[in-house]
Amino acid sequence: xxxxxxxxxxxxxxxxxxxxxxxxxxxxxxxxxxxxxxxxxxxxxxxxxxxxxxxxxxxxxxxxxxxxxxxxxxx
Numbered sequence: 001x002x003x004x005x006x007x008x009x010x011x012x013x014x015x016x017x018x019x020x021x022x023x024x025x026x027x028x029x030x031x032x033x034x035x036x037x038x039x040x041x042x043x044x045x046x047x048x049x050x051x052x053x054x055x056x057x058x059x060x061x062x063x064x065x066x067x068x069x070x071x072x073x074x075x
Contacts, residue, residue, distance in 0.1 A: 019033060
């Protein structure tokens with residue numbers, strides 16, 4: 001509630017929503033969001049899938065060759 005005075009109720013609500021979206025609803029997180037102005041950026045859609053790795057480039061070899069006891073070991 002102390003953060004409402006300098007930042008306003010709407011910004012505090014937005015910061016709290018962002019902190020909850022990141023599963024970190026602590027005072028320090030909310031304050032960091034407000035100080036950085038991150039509350040003024042739109043939250044990403046939780047249903048939107050974000051690709052972390054390029055398609056098909058996650059592993060260098062398949063699981064069968066990785067765990068096979070007679071797999072060819074490369075230096």
